[in-house]
Amino acid sequence: MASARDMRLRIRSIKNIAQVTRALEAVSASKVNKAVAQVEGTRPYADKAWQVLQHVAMQPGRETLHPLLTDRTEVKKTLVLLLSSDRGLAGAYNTNVIRFNMQNFGDKHDITEYITVGKKGRDLIMRRGGNVTAEFSDLPAAPSFMDVSAIGHLAVEKFLEGEVDEVYLVYTDYVNIAKQVPVMKKLLPLEVDDGDDLVQEYGATQKTAAAYIYEPSAEEILDEIIPNFTALQVYQAILESLASEHAARMVAMRNATDNAHELVGALQLEYNKVRQQTITGDILDIAGGAEALAQSEA
Template structure:
């Protein structure tokens, strides 16, 4: 049986670990809320954006725009991989990185090369370890993404797509389903899928508003599409930030629970060891006294 002091030491060490995991759990809980609020406050813009896009698309029949055109040949694609800067958040990052690697592999089988844009220290570190050099990497933005960050990522992709250097762009990120659930997801950024521009047939009134466009529907569309891609990236960054805190909270909650369980078990064996020691001592004293009496 382990000796008393060793058990005590382990209890203390597990206790301090639990203190840390519990704190991290609480911090994550607070941050989820903020991240969620941020997603909420971005929603009006995103909705209005899609509405405008659909309105414009109705007027530009058979709209053609570089960002809508599929390239004939598929030779090189870009994947934007969004991870966190910090660990201790369960399978959050490994899911994303696994999907990214699968994507790279399946593209490679089709003879397509893949460029990776890494967001978050975890992606940068992992990819480098796997011998994949990201074409661009961003760190310290995963926690509090700004629209400027999203714009900088999006504009490089848009530029390369328009120039014909790449033939498709994807983004891999964790979608925030609810506080306890994140779902890794792959989304096609470019070419912009035409179905986002199609409206569900308007119900009720068959009358459509006749819009005026300034300078023209085509030029509005030309401005709108890049911004649309930017909002997609921004949204993904924010969903990922909220998911990160969610994943960390879950991971830290189970770590805290495990630590508590461990402390219970350890305390039990500590008490048992203590009891055993006392029992042995009494037995020795009684034995000693009996021996004296007999003498």
């Protein structure tokens, strides 16, 4: 059994760890709220932009409207935008999103290239021999659209230049504080369909068939809104991922704190036993000594 002194030290260090994990939990909790508020903030714009695209897609001649809307006949290369975190200590957050990615793109290893956001994702993909063509890390804590729009525009550029034929987005969707789900979304070519569910979801009530007047021209307008909309989707995904990361970290840290407290309890009990034993031993020694003394005097 360890000495009483060793145990005292161990208990103290575990208490310190519990304090740190509890602080991290509190920090993450406030960050989750901020990130969620930010996601909500961008939603109206995304909804409206999508609605406008829907209307455009209902116009005659949509197939040839814009290269970003046109499916390629053969997919030779796929681009995946993979969103992960820069830092660990977030439970299974990064592992989950990478595993999900591998389930979807693991067998298409040769024709897939990656743009990663976050150091963890970059490292994990490279360790698996993935082809990472660009990476973004150390994003600001609460990124603005301007901070991250380059990521989406890079993907659009690669698509337009024919370097890749499809662009997917893999990230972690924030459901609630206890649940975050890795998801995959097709970014390009943009799939606009006029199915009823979409019309309902985005409230596109104007099923107008009348042709638009474009100012300056259809092409210029689509050149502006489609890349922007793609970048916006990336932005939203980044915010979702951030919220998920902080939520995952918060839960992980809460578990760590609980475990530390449990461990301290168990150790404290053992320490008390050891201490009691030492005292009993000491008393026995003293009593024995006193007895011996009394006998020799008699």
